[in-house]
Amino acid sequence: MGLSWQQGPLAPGAIGRFLVRDPLPERMLFTEPLRRRMRVRFAGDWIADSEDVVLLHEPGLYPVAYFPLNDITTSALEPGEHATQHRDLGATSWYTVRAREHSRPRAAWQHTDLPRYAGELRGRVAFAWRAMDAFYEEDERIVGHAADGYHRIDIRQSSRHLVVRHQDRVVADTTRPLALYESGFAPRWYVPRIDVDEAALVPAKGQTFCPYKGLCSYYNVGDARRAAWSYEDAYTEVRRVSGLISFEPDKVEVRLGGNRLRLEPGQAVVPHGPDRDLTPDEADPGRRS
Structure with a gap:
């Protein structure tokens, strides 16, 4: 379990409840700084290396790591024509990820028209976990998905x-x-x-x-x-x-x-x-x- 999946407090099947006077929204998203150095490897190259990663916790999903554009290799992202609409975060543009002669379409995305309340994700890109070779925290590989600090x-x-x-x-x-x-x-x-x-x-x-x-x-x-x-x-x-x-x-x-x-x-x-x-x-x- 994590903060927002399985039976976590922000998950659809939460086993606990918030003791508040008024009902909460059906969907609540939560972002927080990871406060760990995270790196992304694709086609044998390091394409992202950041100590400023933000985790997005979305109901029913595993946490997703968002990297600032400045910490991503410039040549690694090629804008594509594919676009989607996120139900909470608005217009989303997708990238082809490249490293030397290797490429993977729709392997990264960015929310390009974020609502005011979601400013923490502005100027950040997330990589599709299984489309990359590997993700690392410092020099150790993280398998499965970004580590959820609320899972114990x-x-x-x-x-x-x-x-x-x-x-x-x-x-x-x-x-x-x-x-x-x-x-x-x-x-x-x-x-x-x-x-x-x-x-x-x-x-x-x-x-x-x-x-x-x-x-x-x-x-x-x-x-x-x-x-x-x-x-x-x-x-x-x-x-x-x-x-x-x-x-x-x-x-x-x-x-x-x-x-x-x-x-x-x-x-x-x-x-x-x-x-x-x-x-x-x-x-x-x-x-x-």
């Missing part, structure tokens, strides 16, 4: 008794689960493999990618498809859950302290946006740089 993950050791069953089979039984608390989501519980009946897990095809945890693999449990998952090589920041197994409480029976867990409304991860379709090499934390 905490992991806590627990001694509560967690039991997972499917039909008549006990799939996991532990008194040492890890609770993973991720902004805006109900806790996810991870079980050490030694406390899992691994014979019950059948690897499922397909992986997904989380910009904060890494590459995720899935397992079928009997006829329950993709009922369990694991980050086999989780990013350093969440290394404690590497190789552990978590289970979907809407697909198998998960009891914590005797109480059955249920998947809370809105908890399903939305598989949209630029955090999908990465190759394993791109998503591998050991190859970020």
Whole structure:
């Protein structure tokens, strides 16, 4: 979750509410300085390098980085004929991005007729994430999308008794689960493999990618498809859950302290946006740089 997507406070499915007298607008956009150096690489060249990036948080979307024109290589942007109308920010012009003999049409955009209240984006350009080779903060590659400062993950050791069953089979039984608390989501519980009946897990095809945890693999449990998952090589920041197994409480029976867990409304991860379709090499934390 972030400020404006999934169940964040500015997202359409927000789980909290602002304690204000009058109703807020249905859509609220938020900009803020990133306060980190960000660079963009295209066709092997650095085409943008800035310490003055502004993030736009738009309802239902991942944050987008906007670079000042002065921090973009002049020859990298070629105005195109394509134009669109943003529902909140007005007329939008699109650029072809060039580096030497390489080009990518409609790979960057600029809002050219901004309303007065959106002046922070004036004179700035955003790059389509998947159209570029890579984005970096300092010398480390950022994969998936611009980092959302409002997304937080905490992991806590627990001694509560967690039991997972499917039909008549006990799939996991532990008194040492890890609770993973991720902004805006109900806790996810991870079980050490030694406390899992691994014979019950059948690897499922397909992986997904989380910009904060890494590459995720899935397992079928009997006829329950993709009922369990694991980050086999989780990013350093969440290394404690590497190789552990978590289970979907809407697909198998998960009891914590005797109480059955249920998947809370809105908890399903939305598989949209630029955090999908990465190759394993791109998503591998050991190859970020």
